[in-house]
Amino acid sequence: xxxxxxxxxxxxxxxxxxxxxxxxxxGFNALEPLHQSFPDRFINVGIAExxxxxxxxxxxxxGKKVIVYxxxxxxxxxxxxxxxxxxxxxxxxxxxxGTGGGFNYSTHGITHHTIEDVAIMNVLPNMQVxxxxxxxxxxxxxxxxxxxxxxxxxxLGKSPKTNFFKPDFKFKIGRGxxxxxxxxxxLLVTGNILDxxxxxxxxxxxxxxxxxxxxxxxxxxxxxxxxxxxxxxxxKLVATLEEHSLxxxxxxxxxxxxxxxxxxxxxxxxxxxxDVFIKDVGSRDFLLNKAGLSPKKVAKNxxxxxxx
Numbered sequence: 001x002x003x004x005x006x007x008x009x010x011x012x013x014x015x016x017x018x019x020x021x022x023x024x025x026x027g028f029n030a031l032e033p034l035h036q037s038f039p040d041r042f043i044n045v046g047i048a049e050x051x052x053x054x055x056x057x058x059x060x061x062x063g064k065k066v067i068v069y070x071x072x073x074x075x076x077x078x079x080x081x082x083x084x085x086x087x088x089x090x091x092x093x094x095x096x097x098g099t100g101g102g103f104n105y106s107t108h109g110i111t112h113h114t115i116e117d118v119a120i121m122n123v124l125p126n127m128q129v130x131x132x133x134x135x136x137x138x139x140x141x142x143x144x145x146x147x148x149x150x151x152x153x154x155x156l157g158k159s160p161k162t163n164f165f166k167p168d169f170k171f172k173i174g175r176g177x178x179x180x181x182x183x184x185x186x187l188l189v190t191g192n193i194l195d196x197x198x199x200x201x202x203x204x205x206x207x208x209x210x211x212x213x214x215x216x217x218x219x220x221x222x223x224x225x226x227x228x229x230x231x232x233x234x235x236k237l238v239a240t241l242e243e244h245s246l247x248x249x250x251x252x253x254x255x256x257x258x259x260x261x262x263x264x265x266x267x268x269x270x271x272x273x274x275d276v277f278i279k280d281v282g283s284r285d286f287l288l289n290k291a292g293l294s295p296k297k298v299a300k301n302x303x304x305x306x307x308x
Contacts, residue, residue: 001138001156001192002030002099008142009067013038019146020059022052024070026099031069050079056094057086065093065146071105072098072114072155076121083151088124093149096121101131101155101191102243102273106284113287114155115273118190119248121153122221128152128173129221131242131250133194135159137218140171148173157192157243158284164194164216176224178231182211185302186235188228190217190250193243196288199295200241200302207299208308210236223253229261237267239302243293246272269305271298 010033013019021034021042028035035042045052049070056066068075075098076083087094098117105112121129128150132138138156145152164179179194180201189197194216201212213231217224232238238258240251251270258268273291280290288294292301 001132001135001159004135004138004159005097005142005154005156006030006034008139009034010037012142012146013041016065017041018063019065019067022056022066022068024049024052024068024074026070049074050082053079053082053086053094057082057090057092060087060092060094061090065095067095067097069097069099071112072101072117073112076114076117076153080120084124087151088126091126092151095145095152095154097154097156099156101157102193103284103287104157104192106287107281109281110277110279113278115243115245116248117153117155118220118242118244118250119252122248122253124151126151127221128219129155130173130218131155131191131220132218133160133189133192133216134162134164136163136165136169137171137216141218144171144173155191159192160195162195162198171218174219174222174224176219176227177216178213179216180212180214182213183234184210184236185212186231186238187212187214187241188217188239188250188254189214189241190220191243193241193293196293196295196298197241200299203295203299204303208303208306210306217250220250220253223257225257228254228257229263232258232263232266235266237269237302237306239269239271241271241293241298243288244272246270246275267305269302271301
């Protein structure tokens with residue numbers, strides 16, 4: 001997704017001379033096209049995330065549209081006070097782009113595992129939270145956030161190999177996309193784990209005959225409440241899937257929405273990372289399996305919840 005983001009930013013910066021790009025000493029190979037094309041508007045602030053947010057706020061107050069880019073765990077947690085007080089309180093046009101969401105930097109250990117970012121960004125007033133699930137959504141999310149003047153957090157991960165795009169898709173912040181239709185179960189997915197969601201749907205169909213609707217939710221805040229509630233009316237169970245902590249992410253938002261709705265009570269099962277530090281080091285798939293987020297394990301839990 002990083003390359004999709006950079007390609008779209010090349011277009012955005014060509015069309016708008018007020019865009020300034022700040023990086024925290026990261027991504028030189030991927031970002032080199034931006035550095036070469038816009039040397040006066042590309043600034044390497046260094047490993048100083050809090051300072052970078054302060055600089056971004058100052059630039060935004062002068063009328064600039066500012067991108068800050070770094071590893072998601074560093075960019076969301078180290079400068080959190082500055083994001084809250086400098087960016088969100090003043091509702092500034094700053095876009096916070098975190099790369100390596102979830103276990104994408106799997107072999108680097110817990111310092112680089114980003115499993116709390118959506119939760120801490122979600123609670124900030126004025127902040128939009130976008131977690132694209134594949135390449136098309138990454139490009140369109142970038143395009144849409146650049147049209148917006150609100151503070152935005154964009155979480156990037158490794159894109160699945162499958163392209164889930166359909167010709168009738170039109171990206172809008174706050175909108176979800178039906179990737180697969182099914183009448184029995186609803187699975188809501190955010191972030192770069194959509195391929196896992198599609199595999200879960202196939203496993204459940206093969207084992208039970210039940211059809212699962214899979215909906216991509218690239219916009220966590222604002223959430224496509226209308227689509228969720230309309231689809232929930234038609235199914236026997238609602239589930240969520242995210243490469244993020246069980247607390248404060250998509251699952252929490254959907255649970256709150258369903259509990260406050262007038263729908264009959266539905267079985268609900270959130271599939272997310274457990275409330276522990278995963279101390280093992282290995283591939284992303286290894287860590288997801290360790291955390292219980294392999295397609296087979298998630299499918300087994302959903303089938304059990306249905307009493308099958």
